[in-house]
Amino acid sequence: MTRSKYMIAGLALLAAGCSGGAGDDGLFGSDRDLDAAGSGTTGISSANLDPTTVAYFNQVIGDRVFFEVDQSNLTPGAMAVLDQQVAWLMQNSSAPVLIEGHADEQGTREYNIALSARRAAAVRNYMVTKGLSDSRLSTIPYGKERPIEICSEERCWSQNRRAVTVVTGAAGV
Amino acid sequence: MKTLFAAVAIAFGLMGGSAIAQGCASDTICGTIEDFSVKPLPYAVPRFIAETAGADQVANDITSVIAGNLNNTGLFREVPAEAHLSRRDSFGAPVQFANWTPINVQALITGAVSTGADGRITVKFRLWDTFNGRELGQGQQFTGSAAGWRRMAHKVADQVYSRLTGESGYFDSRVVFVSESGPKNARRKQITVMDQDGANVRNLTGAGSIVLAPRFSPDANSVIYTSYETGRPQVYLLDATSGQRRNLGGGSAVSFSPRFSPDGRKIVMSLGDGSNTDIFTLDLASGQQSRLTNTPAIETSPSYSPDGSQVVFESDRGGSQQLYVMPASGGQAKRISFGEGRYATPVWSPRGDLVAFTKMVGGRFHIGVMRLDGSQERLLTASFLDEGPTWAPNGRVLMFFRETSGASGAPALYSVDITGRNLRRVPTPSFASDPSWSGLLP
Numbered sequence: 001m002t003r004s005k006y007m008i009a010g011l012a013l014l015a016a017g018c019s020g021g022a023g024d025d026g027l028f029g030s031d032r033d034l035d036a037a038g039s040g041t042t043g044i045s046s047a048n049l050d051p052t053t054v055a056y057f058n059q060v061i062g063d064r065v066f067f068e069v070d071q072s073n074l075t076p077g078a079m080a081v082l083d084q085q086v087a088w089l090m091q092n093s094s095a096p097v098l099i100e101g102h103a104d105e106q107g108t109r110e111y112n113i114a115l116s117a118r119r120a121a122a123v124r125n126y127m128v129t130k131g132l133s134d135s136r137l138s139t140i141p142y143g144k145e146r147p148i149e150i151c152s153e154e155r156c157w158s159q160n161r162r163a164v165t166v167v168t169g170a171a172g173v
Numbered sequence: 174m175k176t177l178f179a180a181v182a183i184a185f186g187l188m189g190g191s192a193i194a195q196g197c198a199s200d201t202i203c204g205t206i207e208d209f210s211v212k213p214l215p216y217a218v219p220r221f222i223a224e225t226a227g228a229d230q231v232a233n234d235i236t237s238v239i240a241g242n243l244n245n246t247g248l249f250r251e252v253p254a255e256a257h258l259s260r261r262d263s264f265g266a267p268v269q270f271a272n273w274t275p276i277n278v279q280a281l282i283t284g285a286v287s288t289g290a291d292g293r294i295t296v297k298f299r300l301w302d303t304f305n306g307r308e309l310g311q312g313q314q315f316t317g318s319a320a321g322w323r324r325m326a327h328k329v330a331d332q333v334y335s336r337l338t339g340e341s342g343y344f345d346s347r348v349v350f351v352s353e354s355g356p357k358n359a360r361r362k363q364i365t366v367m368d369q370d371g372a373n374v375r376n377l378t379g380a381g382s383i384v385l386a387p388r389f390s391p392d393a394n395s396v397i398y399t400s401y402e403t404g405r406p407q408v409y410l411l412d413a414t415s416g417q418r419r420n421l422g423g424g425s426a427v428s429f430s431p432r433f434s435p436d437g438r439k440i441v442m443s444l445g446d447g448s449n450t451d452i453f454t455l456d457l458a459s460g461q462q463s464r465l466t467n468t469p470a471i472e473t474s475p476s477y478s479p480d481g482s483q484v485v486f487e488s489d490r491g492g493s494q495q496l497y498v499m500p501a502s503g504g505q506a507k508r509i510s511f512g513e514g515r516y517a518t519p520v521w522s523p524r525g526d527l528v529a530f531t532k533m534v535g536g537r538f539h540i541g542v543m544r545l546d547g548s549q550e551r552l553l554t555a556s557f558l559d560e561g562p563t564w565a566p567n568g569r570v571l572m573f574f575r576e577t578s579g580a581s582g583a584p585a586l587y588s589v590d591i592t593g594r595n596l597r598r599v600p601t602p603s604f605a606s607d608p609s610w611s612g613l614l615p
Contacts, residue, residue, distance in 0.1 A: 070493075105558065105576070106533075106536075107517075107533070108474075108494075108517040108518050108531050108533075108560055108561070109385060109386065109560065109561070109607070110385075110386065110429060110430040110443065110473045110474050110517075110518065111471060111473060111474070111487065111489075111494055111517055113385075113406060113427070113429055113430075113445075113450075113473075114443065114445065114450035114471040114473055115471065117427060117445050117447065117448060117449075117450060118448060118449075118471070120447075121447055121448030121449075124447075124448075125448075138447075139426075139447050139448075140404060140405050141405075141406065141427060141445070142383075145360070145383050145385075145401075146358065146359075146383075147357060147358050148358060149358075150356070150357040150358050150579075150580040150582075151579060151580050152557065152578035152579050152580075152582060
């Protein structure tokens, strides 16, 4: 499973959302829109996911956003994903939300814990400005302790500089 | 009651013999560490004599540990037993210097081991300057339990090192570190302690949670470290005497990067509120927390000066990670690092003269040292990822971890002299990171 696919799917959904708006097909458009965007064709078929499920949140909207090297500010792409995450969280769940901050291996261990705390906080603060209740949100800084990609090249590091939104305790996890 | 370390009481005393003051004199073979690091001193340590029945094995083992310590420094070159012209058969026999100078043995260590009816071991040694035909310092002996034989060997080696270099030794010391196993994206970590030479490895925690950066108390009887066992990073103190653990985070969202004050009464560490990270102290007796920094920057990796009056730490308050020094009570901080790149994990030398650090520049990591005013920066190592230096008790050697790159990359412990020479891998049973060196054991 690649994460970049989720990003593409998320952007396609955003476009679908802009043009179609919320309607009978769901908040962000129909499953057919997803297929038209060319996503969900490998691995788990996200085309068949119920948009109210956490699986949909994780795989179709995308449960993570990415950061530039040694930065914790949100990119426009990250904000677009977070907008959809917030909309989904307000619509489909009242479960507590945990935001994990992570860093790549190109930094010292203790600094990276603090850097990943900043990244998780940037996501949390953004979600609060978009209307999520702060009391529903918590963060954990993982530093460089839990990479998801393990090569020592930018293509992996870019996936590891991330904040992951974990919807806890909800049905469908 | 479970204790971290086997209690090994070692009694020692000077034996009779010459009354020459310990230390270097101009007409001896003594030299500085700098001298010996360029031109190692040839020495010999004939197998210590077993003076009682059944002491042969431990006499062999003790001799090997002494030689191993001295050889690992890179300062001394052992002339092996095969080259010796004579064999010693009693501790008291006069040294025939003419048997040692032809094979260029300049320092000769003679010794003996005996075991008592109570199982206790006594080790005694003398150190000789063969070219000047004299003893260096006085004979000395150590007595302790059979289990403490390695420590007695370390103490002999520390004495030899000290008499030849004029500096205190570092062999009777321990290292606490993180043992790692499993794949890179799901590492299992444990706090582990071992002797400085890699012997007597013991795990202090299980592998159920992420654990980071353990550090010894000044008396080496406790360890502070960071664990994710509650789900978020929190500092714990593991007390060796009671076996009890305390969470020292004081209710903060996250706490990490702890170090003891030199008197052992306080911890300095980073506390995070979920977003920002600042430096605080915690008084262990009263539980009182004091804030040392208050900026929106990342401020972490604090380390006390040996006199406890100042703290060196890293901060990105100027835009990137750099090193700063501030009073131990907080207040005005002075930046000390000004070179190219980012500086991290400063650690104040036990001698007070230098700070060791991790430097990141041009996509490479280095271990380096500089003076406390930032001058005389020297980089001692370079690799894909060198991180987290810790000082030997005498301030002459640094240990750190080096992580290799790629999907199968993994960390291991290394040591290097502050001269930049003698880079060595420190043996550990598994992957290892985050070493912290104790002081000399009592």
